[in-house]
Amino acid sequence: xxxxxAELLKLRTAPRTAIGLLLAMxxxxxxxxxxxxxxxxxxxxAIEASVSDILDVASLAVIFSLILxxxxxxxxxxxxxxxxxxxxxxxxxxVIGTKLVIGVIAGALLAVxxxxxxxxxxxxxxxxELERGHWExxxxxxxxxxxxxxxxxxxxxxxxxxVGAIVASLVWFLVAEPLLGLPLDEVADYLPxxxxx
Amino acid sequence: MIEVDHLTKRYGNTVAVDDLTFxxxxxxxxxxxxPNGAGKTTTLKAILALIRPTSGATRVLGKHYSELxxxxxxxxxxxxxxxxxxGRSGRNHLRVLAAQAGVPRERIEEVxxxxxxxxxxKRRVGGYSMGMRQRLGLAAALLGEPELLILDEPANxxxxxxxxxxxxxLRSLAQQGRTILVSSHVLAEVExxxxxxxxxxxxxxxxxxxxxxxxxxxxxxxxxxxxxxxRLRELLxxxxxxxxxxxxxxxxxxxxxxxxxxxLAAANxxxxxxxxAEKATLEExxxxxxxxxxxE
Numbered sequence: 001x002x003x004x005x006a007e008l009l010k011l012r013t014a015p016r017t018a019i020g021l022l023l024a025m026x027x028x029x030x031x032x033x034x035x036x037x038x039x040x041x042x043x044x045x046a047i048e049a050s051v052s053d054i055l056d057v058a059s060l061a062v063i064f065s066l067i068l069x070x071x072x073x074x075x076x077x078x079x080x081x082x083x084x085x086x087x088x089x090x091x092x093x094x095v096i097g098t099k100l101v102i103g104v105i106a107g108a109l110l111a112v113x114x115x116x117x118x119x120x121x122x123x124x125x126x127x128x129e130l131e132r133g134h135w136e137x138x139x140x141x142x143x144x145x146x147x148x149x150x151x152x153x154x155x156x157x158x159x160x161x162x163v164g165a166i167v168a169s170l171v172w173f174l175v176a177e178p179l180l181g182l183p184l185d186e187v188a189d190y191l192p193x194x195x196x197x
Numbered sequence: 198m199i200e201v202d203h204l205t206k207r208y209g210n211t212v213a214v215d216d217l218t219f220x221x222x223x224x225x226x227x228x229x230x231x232p233n234g235a236g237k238t239t240t241l242k243a244i245l246a247l248i249r250p251t252s253g254a255t256r257v258l259g260k261h262y263s264e265l266x267x268x269x270x271x272x273x274x275x276x277x278x279x280x281x282x283x284g285r286s287g288r289n290h291l292r293v294l295a296a297q298a299g300v301p302r303e304r305i306e307e308v309x310x311x312x313x314x315x316x317x318x319k320r321r322v323g324g325y326s327m328g329m330r331q332r333l334g335l336a337a338a339l340l341g342e343p344e345l346l347i348l349d350e351p352a353n354x355x356x357x358x359x360x361x362x363x364x365x366x367l368r369s370l371a372q373q374g375r376t377i378l379v380s381s382h383v384l385a386e387v388e389x390x391x392x393x394x395x396x397x398x399x400x401x402x403x404x405x406x407x408x409x410x411x412x413x414x415x416x417x418x419x420x421x422x423x424x425x426x427x428r429l430r431e432l433l434x435x436x437x438x439x440x441x442x443x444x445x446x447x448x449x450x451x452x453x454x455x456x457x458x459x460x461l462a463a464a465n466x467x468x469x470x471x472x473x474a475e476k477a478t479l480e481e482x483x484x485x486x487x488x489x490x491x492x493e
Contacts, residue, residue, distance in 0.1 A: 006296035013289035014282050080280030081293075083247065084337065087274055088297040090246050090263035 003089060003098040007072075010081075011106065017071060025064040025110060026117050032057040033118035037125035051130065054122040055137050061114035065107035065145040066169055069152020072099050072106070074162035099153050107149030111142040198223060198376055199244060199345065204253035206239050206400075213239040215400040216253070221378050223344075226371050228391030228408070229380040236400040237380045238277055241349055245274055257345055269298030273338030274347040280330075283323030287314060287333050290322055291340065300340050308336040311366070327354025335363075345376040352379075352386040364390045419450040419458050422471035429467050436461060447471065 011018055033054045073096070076082040089095050115138055119128050130138075152169065159165040199221035206214040214236040221227045231237050242248045244255045246262035255261065257272055265271050281290050291305045309315045312332040317325065325333065331354055338346055346367075352360050367390060371377050381387050387394055387408070394411055396403040404411070420443070423429045430448055433440050438453045450458055455474050462469050 002296065002299050006293055009289075009293050009296050010282075013286075013293060014284045016284045075282060079282045081282055083276055083280075084294055085297065086247060087245060087272075088269050088294065090265075090268065 007102045029117045033122045037122035058115040058118035061111045062148045065149040066152040069103040069149035070156040070165045073156030077160045103149035103153040104146045107146040111145035200256040207251045223376040225392040226377045228387035228394040231397040270341035273343035275334035276349045281322040288318040312336045418475035422447040
């Protein structure tokens with residue numbers, strides 16, 4: 001509990017990084033859902049953008065969640081605060097464990113914010129009616145986003161380098177995995193990037 | 198009490214610390230001295246369980262660091278690598294540490310007061326001067342009111358007034374019976390701050406003695422100038438003293454006292470123009486102790 005409190009405090013007291021990440025995500029969510037929702041009604045042939053399309057936009061939270069997960073670990077190495085963290089808690093697995101919990105909480109929070117922001121922006125253009133399927137989709141986005149934060153924490157703890165961890169995981173999820181997925185169709189569903197589908 | 202027993206740490210083929218053994222006793226300030234790369238930080242990290250030694254053991258307060266129940270309340274440590282997230286304010290940095298250690302928030306204000314950082318506590322650490330960072334580090338180490346303090350280069354970046362302040366603060370902490378280990382590669386600092394010195398060089402133990410003893414060991418020199426230098430030199434040598442000729446023609450008597458040199462000269466009617474005890478600093482003692490190996 002003590003560790004959890006300390007980790008939350010770390011996130012709250014490094015406002016530039018955390019707020020920057022949050023604003024970047026919200027900005028993208030607003031732009032993305034705004035353009036998706038508004039483009040539909042200009043073209044006479046277009047099918048109106050559905051709530052599911054908007055939720056697709058909201059799911060971009062996963063990337064930010066991944067980065068946040070990475071940051072939660074690597075900024076301690078980058079700024080050297082990991083030394084005092086390990087001095088206070090010699091059992092290192094407990095430190096990483098707490099960071100995983102923080103990743104889940106923060107990731108889920110990011111997903112919720114992203115969904116809320118996207119839907120409220122889209123509501124200017126289209127009517128938002130959440131059906132059962134939509135709630136399921138939102139649930140999956142929240143879970144998936146939290147899972148990606150956990151992945152981020154893991155990758156961060158393994159690589160310890162901030163830039164290295166971010167670059168490596170983006171390359172993996174955006175380039176390597178889609179390529180691998182082509183020839184290895186039957187395992188593609190079990191690669192980490194498929195967590196969201 | 199800090200105990201280091203036959204500590205060895207190898208990184209690949211490099212031996213950072215080689216069979217190092219020493220004790221640090223409570224109630225006094227012990228300096229941990231060695232040139233850069235001597236293995237000081239490696240030793241401190243081993244003591245704090247931040248690295249695993251290749252062989253040997255370390256204990257703080259009778260236990261291995263990782264076996265301490267509430268380490269921050271027993272051992273306060275600042276390492277060179279203990280740095281700060283630049284975006285946090287000084288106070289927030291301490292809040293994080295206090296939360297980690299379960300130290301009540303009131304203590305944060307106390308330590309800020311103690312290191313005279315109250316005024317700057319609101320500012321981002323990124324904008325701090327070196328001296329302010331050192332003070333904040335010290336504040337962090339003192340958070341848990343530890344019995345044992347381990348400070349890596351705490352005087353680095355402090356001005357002379359700051360060093361005096363540090364010495365007074367550490368002295369008052371030592372007088373409360375705490376164990377204090379202060380590492381440094383600058384002798385003048387250790388000379389000013391510490392009561393006792395452990396010297397290591399290239400990962401090897403060199404010596405452990407009180408600061409005064411060490412200075413005295415180097416001070417056993419006499420400078421003497423005479424128009425009959427050649428005769429005096431022979432005389433001193435036959436009396437078992439080793440003599441060197443200095444640049445300006447004066448003689449340096451390594452293991453003599455001014456009294457003995459003066460009496461010998463008088464008995465043999467040698468004129469002396471100058472006779473003085475050479476005051477060596479710890480610096481010279483240190484250079485002497487580590488010289489043979491540094492010129493390799």
